[in-house]
Amino acid sequence: MNSDSLRFFKAVAETGSVTEASKRLHCVSSNVTTRLKRLEASLNVCLFRREKNRLHITPEGEYLLGYAKQILALLDEAQRNLQARTPSGPLRLGSLETTAAIRLPSLLSSFSLQMPLVELSLETYSTFQLVKKVLNGELDLAFVAAHDSLPYELLGRIPVWRERLVLVTAKDHADVVTADDLQVNKPLKFAQGSHYRARFEQWISQQSLAGAGLQEFGSFQAILGCVASGMGISLLPDSVVRFYAQSFAVRGHTIDPAIGEIDTLMIWHKSRESGWGISAFRQFVVNNGSVHDE
Known part of the structure; x- marks a missing residue:
C-alpha cells in the first residue's frame, strides 16, 4: 500500500465509479481497476461491493478512507511546505x-x-x-x-x-425578560449539530417553555426573515442581529450570560x-x- 494506491482508492470512494475516478485522476479506467484490485489483495479485504455500474464502499473501506484522507492531506501539506519559500x-x-x-x-x-x-x-x-x-x-x-x-x-x-447570544423577536415585540413576556413562542432553530441550537434548547428548558413544535432552518437569513414576519423566536449572536437590523425587522433581548456568552x-x-x-x-x-x- 502506497500513497498512489490511496489516491486511487479515495477517488473511487468519493465518486462511486471507476470511470469517474479515472477522469479525476487523468488515467484510463483499467489502471484504476488494477490499482484497486492490488490494494484489496494486499490488505486481504473487500473495499467495495459491486452492484451493476456502481461501487458501494464496505465498512472496511470506510475505515480505510478515514486514514487515507488524513495521510494524503499530510503528504500534500508536506509537499507544499517543502516547495514554498513563503506561505503559498x-x-x-x-x-x-x-x-x-x-x-x-x-x-x-x-x-x-x-x-x-x-x-x-x-x-x-x-x-x-x-x-x-x-x-x-x-x-x-x-x-x-x-x-x-x-x-x-x-x-x-x-x-x-466572544459572541453574545440574544433572544431574537420581531422588531415591534415588547421587552422580553422571561418566557411569560413572549407574544409568540415557536422556536426557529438551526439544524442538529449547531451549538447555537444547543444553547437555545438550554434556554428553552431553563424557561420551561411549552408551545408549538420545532421549526428547523439551514441558514440564519431564513431564520431572521421568519422571525421578522412574526412566525417565531430564535437565538442568534448579537453581532448578526445588529448587522442585519436594516434588512430584517428584528430585535435582540439579553438572556442569562451563562447561556448567552460563547x-x-x-x-x-x-x-x-x-x-x-x-x-x-x-x-x-x-x-x-x-x-x-x-
Whole structure:
C-alpha cells in the first residue's frame, strides 16, 4: 500500500465509479481497476461491493478512507511546505455560517492582500461537522463554537471572538425578560449539530417553555426573515442581529450570560499545525482578532 494506491482508492470512494475516478485522476479506467484490485489483495479485504455500474464502499473501506484522507492531506501539506519559500498554496478554511458572514470578510480580505500566494477556500458547516472535517484532514483550520465535548486532546485552539447570544423577536415585540413576556413562542432553530441550537434548547428548558413544535432552518437569513414576519423566536449572536437590523425587522433581548456568552475558537489538528500557510494565517488571526470585542 502506497500513497498512489490511496489516491486511487479515495477517488473511487468519493465518486462511486471507476470511470469517474479515472477522469479525476487523468488515467484510463483499467489502471484504476488494477490499482484497486492490488490494494484489496494486499490488505486481504473487500473495499467495495459491486452492484451493476456502481461501487458501494464496505465498512472496511470506510475505515480505510478515514486514514487515507488524513495521510494524503499530510503528504500534500508536506509537499507544499517543502516547495514554498513563503506561505503559498491552498488553505482550506471552515466556519460557522454566522461567523463567515460577520467576522471573516474583512479578516480574509486583509490576509489575502498580505499573503497573495495563499489560495483561500471557505466552507460553512455546523460545529459538529467542522470538527469532523478538521480531524479527517478535509479542512486546515475552522472557526467553531466552544463547548465541553470538543476533542481538545486532538485539537489546537485559540479563542478569537466572544459572541453574545440574544433572544431574537420581531422588531415591534415588547421587552422580553422571561418566557411569560413572549407574544409568540415557536422556536426557529438551526439544524442538529449547531451549538447555537444547543444553547437555545438550554434556554428553552431553563424557561420551561411549552408551545408549538420545532421549526428547523439551514441558514440564519431564513431564520431572521421568519422571525421578522412574526412566525417565531430564535437565538442568534448579537453581532448578526445588529448587522442585519436594516434588512430584517428584528430585535435582540439579553438572556442569562451563562447561556448567552460563547467563545468562537479557531481550531486545527495538532498533527498538522506546522504548515507555513496554516501558521501564517493563525498568527494573522491572533494579531487581528480580539476575544474582548463584544
